[in-house]
Amino acid sequence: MSAPIIRPAPPGSDTPPALALHHVDKRFPGVHALKDVSIEIRPGEVVGLVGENGAGKSTLMKILSGVYQPDSGEIRLNGQKTRFVSASDAMRQGIGMVFQEQSLLTNLTVGENIYLGNEAQFTRFGIVDWRALYAAASRQLAKVQIDADPRTRAEDLDFAARQMVELAKALTLEENAPGHLVILLDEPTSVLERAEIDILFARVRALRARASFIFVSHRLDEVLELSDRIYVMKDGAVVAELAAAEADVTQLHHWMVGRSLQAEYYREPLQKPYRDEIVLELDRLGHQGAYRDVSFKLHAGEILGIAGVIGSGREELTRTLAGFAPHDAGRLLAAGREVKLRTPAEAVDIGIGYIPRERRVEGLVLFLPVAANITLGDLGTLTKNGLIDTREEKRLAQEWVQKLRIRTPGIHTLCLNLSGGNQQKVVLAKWLNARARILILDHPTRGLDVGAKEEVYELIRAVTAEGVAVILTSDTLEETIGLSHTVLVMRDGAITHRVGAEPGHKPQQVDLIGHMV
Incomplete structure (x- = not known):
């Protein structure tokens, strides 16, 4: 099925996208991972990204986070052409990431994790001002409305709370990044219960004034619930772009895998x-x-x-x-x-x-x-x-x-x-x-x-x-x-x-x- 590309009108035509990729290609030995991919994320928007394993989502996210560099095409940040030479460079330019596997070091405190790699702002003559670091960490935790002591070890938090700390860590970028933040959410709900997912979604919606989001998930119903627009990828290419309000799970499944979601999804006739x-x-x-x-x-x-x-x-x-x-x-x-x-x-x-x-x-x-x-x-x-x-x-x-x-x-x-x-x-x-x-x-x-x-x-x-x-x-x-x-x-x-x-x-x-x- 060849899906139409649906492009909803942007909320403000004079406002450039917070982040855009134009005609990006990426190859690895024997694999054409990304094929002429173009996407854009507008200020304050949540964009869903779906596709089968191997569709190119991970490669695309790694390019956006500076881990990989594209072979061709361009990246624009707030309307200006740029490139991310490394993950730290992407972070300096306002691109944050919340990982599925979580990047927190569980033997460190919450505050240490939030400012890991950025302790220099609290350091003088080689001595860390812990009181200042933990006070700053408390301000970051307040942004995601989590009531946690920044001196608590990460291992003592449950998974949902650690996911919120990941989000707070990503929001520290706004202290130094020059423009609007873009936060990449990589399967953030994969091991959360429904009540915890509701809390995470509420935090994301509340943070739209500060950041735009790309939400990657295999749970199509959640992508439809949280996103404003959705990009569907298959075999390294974008095959559909549509408003979430105009889509349903069956449509997304068809575009992802090239066949309809079968009524016998669980192979009941084979039982x-x-x-x-x-x-x-x-x-x-x-x-x-x-x-x-x-x-x-x-x-x-x-x-x-x-x-x-x-x-x-x-x-x-x-x-x-x-x-x-x-x-x-x-x-x-x-x-x-x-x-x-x-x-x-x-x-x-x-x-x-x-x-x-x-x-x-x-x-x-x-x-x-x-x-x-x-x-x-x-x-x-x-x-x-x-x-x-x-x-x-x-x-x-x-x-x-x-x-x-x-x-x-x-x-x-x-x-x-x-x-x-x-x-x-x-x-x-x-x-x-x-x-x-x-x-x-x-x-x-x-x-x-x-x-x-x-x-x-x-x-x-x-x-x-x-x-x-x-x-x-x-x-x-x-x-x-x-x-x-x-x-x-x-x-x-x-x-x-x-x-x-x-x-x-x-x-x-x-x-x-x-x-x-």
């Missing part, structure tokens, strides 16, 4: 009945301070979804099953045999694979190639006399790349250089190669675009059809319901509800929410 075989049984399982009296039976080929808010106990329960937090009450039986999983290695030994929410931290070794990551969970079968059979490793890696349709230049490509969706496929391949019979999926589609999510859903359906059992915790109730055979609801560490979720008989979200809160 097969699970088998009678019980692969895991929990009998009044408990972990002090986290959950208690949890009982259920997991069957081969079953997807068991666990719903609940933060603090419900579901995260701690899944980490017990992955070997990170041994239970201290009740019984855990795998294939009929009682076990206590004291380490992740013990979980792997009984056929449990864990796909964590932080795949880049816990799921992959980013600086190892695809082949090494795929075989990492089963090195024993590849090793003889202390040496890895590289020929067999290559064969297995190529087999899984082909089977899971992992898009990579080759099996020797570093996982660091893959898109999020393909990184997730590598993690899945690792456990399937290790012959895991139970997969714990902890927010498996976090940070993935809609096209990549569909591919992950299809893979989940395929592995359960072969008898692999899945325990699923998800970002959304919709995903939990759509994928699962059975849904358990947890609140305050206990199971409060369980319901079947067969195709055509899925429970409604509202029916579950009452048992969650």
